[in-house]
Amino acid sequence: MVRPDGLAPYASKPGESRGRLYPEAEHPMRSPFQRDRDRIIHSTAFRRLTHKTQVFVYHEGDHYRTRLTHTLEVAQIARTIGRALGLDEDLAETLALAHDLGHTPFGHAGEEALDAAMARFGGFSHNDQTLRILTRLERRYAEFDGLNLTWESLEGTVKHNGPLRGAGTDRPVPPSIAEYDGRHPLALDMFPSTEAQVAALADDIAYNNHDIDDGLRAGLFAVADLADVPLVGPVFHEVELRFPALEEPRLIHEAIRRLIDRMVGDLIQETRRRLAQRSPKSADEVRALDVPVAGFSDEMKRNNHALKDFLFERMYRHYRVNRMSSKAHRVVHDLFALYLAEPQCLPSEWRSLAAGPDEPRTARVAADYLAGMTDRFALDEHHRLFDTYARA
Numbered sequence: 001m002v003r004p005d006g007l008a009p010y011a012s013k014p015g016e017s018r019g020r021l022y023p024e025a026e027h028p029m030r031s032p033f034q035r036d037r038d039r040i041i042h043s044t045a046f047r048r049l050t051h052k053t054q055v056f057v058y059h060e061g062d063h064y065r066t067r068l069t070h071t072l073e074v075a076q077i078a079r080t081i082g083r084a085l086g087l088d089e090d091l092a093e094t095l096a097l098a099h100d101l102g103h104t105p106f107g108h109a110g111e112e113a114l115d116a117a118m119a120r121f122g123g124f125s126h127n128d129q130t131l132r133i134l135t136r137l138e139r140r141y142a143e144f145d146g147l148n149l150t151w152e153s154l155e156g157t158v159k160h161n162g163p164l165r166g167a168g169t170d171r172p173v174p175p176s177i178a179e180y181d182g183r184h185p186l187a188l189d190m191f192p193s194t195e196a197q198v199a200a201l202a203d204d205i206a207y208n209n210h211d212i213d214d215g216l217r218a219g220l221f222a223v224a225d226l227a228d229v230p231l232v233g234p235v236f237h238e239v240e241l242r243f244p245a246l247e248e249p250r251l252i253h254e255a256i257r258r259l260i261d262r263m264v265g266d267l268i269q270e271t272r273r274r275l276a277q278r279s280p281k282s283a284d285e286v287r288a289l290d291v292p293v294a295g296f297s298d299e300m301k302r303n304n305h306a307l308k309d310f311l312f313e314r315m316y317r318h319y320r321v322n323r324m325s326s327k328a329h330r331v332v333h334d335l336f337a338l339y340l341a342e343p344q345c346l347p348s349e350w351r352s353l354a355a356g357p358d359e360p361r362t363a364r365v366a367a368d369y370l371a372g373m374t375d376r377f378a379l380d381e382h383h384r385l386f387d388t389y390a391r392a
Contacts, residue, residue, distance in 0.1 A: 008086030010280040010293070012193045018151035021135075021184045022144045032150045033090035037097060039147040043140070045101045045133045046071075051374035052100075053107040065210055067100050067107075073210060074099065077202035077264060078195075084268045085275075087195050094149075095156040095199035102129030104371045105378040106328030113332035114367060117340075121363040128174030129371050131158055135180055137368060152283075155186045156196030160203075162292065165189040190287040197294035198271075205263045208307050209256050215315040216252055223248065229310050231303040235259050266300040331382045332370065338385060339366035345385065 007013060014031035027035055040046055049068035065073075075096035082092035103126045104110035111126055118124040134154065135146035158164065164173045166189040173181070173188060181188055191197065212232065215221055227233040236255045239246070243254065271294045278293060280286045286293055296304060315321065339346055343354040343362045350369045355361040373381065384390045 010194055010286050011087045012091050012152050012195055012283045020148045020150055022148050033094055036149045036153040037090055037094040040097045043138050048374050051376050053375050071100050073206040074202045077205055078199045081198045092195040092199050094153050095196050098157050099160055101133050102126040105373045105375045109325035109328040110332050113329040117336040118367055121360050122175045124367055125174050128176045132176045156192045159192040160200050163189055191292055193283050194286050194293055197292050209260050211311050213256055220318045221314045230306045266297050270295055270297045331378055335370055336366055
């Protein structure tokens with residue numbers, strides 16, 4: 001059953017939002033979730049995604065995906081699923097647009113390096129960093145730091161991968177999330193809204209399928225290598241049979257669009273089945289369930305895992321990717337070590353926030369500064385600071 005506003009009973013209702021940490025008057029033309037989306041799009045962190053890596057460093061080529069193009073693809077998939085399920089599309093889009101804001105330069109390699117460097121100071125995770133950006137580091141508004149997003153947007157962002165406390169969680173809550181939760185509780189022991197669950201799975205769909213595209217474009221593997229990958233191989237074969245003379249770039253595009261469509265269709269069908277089985281009457285009832293309501297069928301889960309295994313072996317461990325990752329580790333490690341030991345090398349506005357050498361406060365400032373860098377800026381900064389003949 002769908003309400004007159006077009007939303008299903010289990011959807012997040014903008015008029016029932018739990019509000020913002022700093023109360024604001026509602027906008028006459030935009031819902032609270034629309035305003036959240038717009039604030040993210042206009043943020044500095046969002047613009048920086050243009051030159052942040054997915055797998056390939058920015059100078060490897062103009063056509064590989066960046067964090068920004070990936071984010072936009074996730075948002076498109078999340079809106080499609082949200083509309084089909086009667087969810088609030090604006091919230092689903094907001095969560096998709098926010099989910100990668102905290103990523104370091106150089107993708108997962110950069111995050112691993114910064115996490116290792118920050119081990120003595122509580123570690124580093126891009127999810128924790130995203131919340132720091134949304135609640136502290138964006139300094140644009142006169143009345144508050146951060147973007148002052150709604151509770152629903154922050155809750156869905158921090159629980160991108162599910163509950164952070166309770167059964168099934170094996171890691172402590174990241175420090176910034178724990179600190180914010182103390183002031184503005186985000187129900188960390190519960191599942192997030194259906195919109196958040198959908199955005200997380202849209203991320204998975206976009207990431208895996210578009211890594212096939214980028215891996216083929218880079219020559220890390222060939223179409224023939226995909227033949228034995230469940231779902232993927234049969235879909236490529238299906239396209240080849242229907243269009244026998246199709247040139248490879250069109251073949252790849254036709255196959256990937258079909259793969260995305262089938263994964264999205266499976267997700268919608270399985271999520272509808274789970275919702276019918278549990279019959280949640282509100283977004284809060286979705287949160288209170290002991291299992292997520294959004295998900296793939298068992299068969300599609302197996303297909304997705306098989307694809308992840310293939311990409312891990314043939315793409316993420318390829319020697320060319322390993323070389324880029326090695327360079328990323330060195331750049332991030334060197335920059336963090338220098339800023340921690342010599343905080344006077346930080347730009348003035350960042351230096352004013354730091355303490356002395358090797359102190360936790362300095363480490364946190366160095367991590368914030370480093371995490372905000374694009375690939376290009378990090379490489380240039382490393383050149384400036386470590387090349388004796390480079391201009392400072």
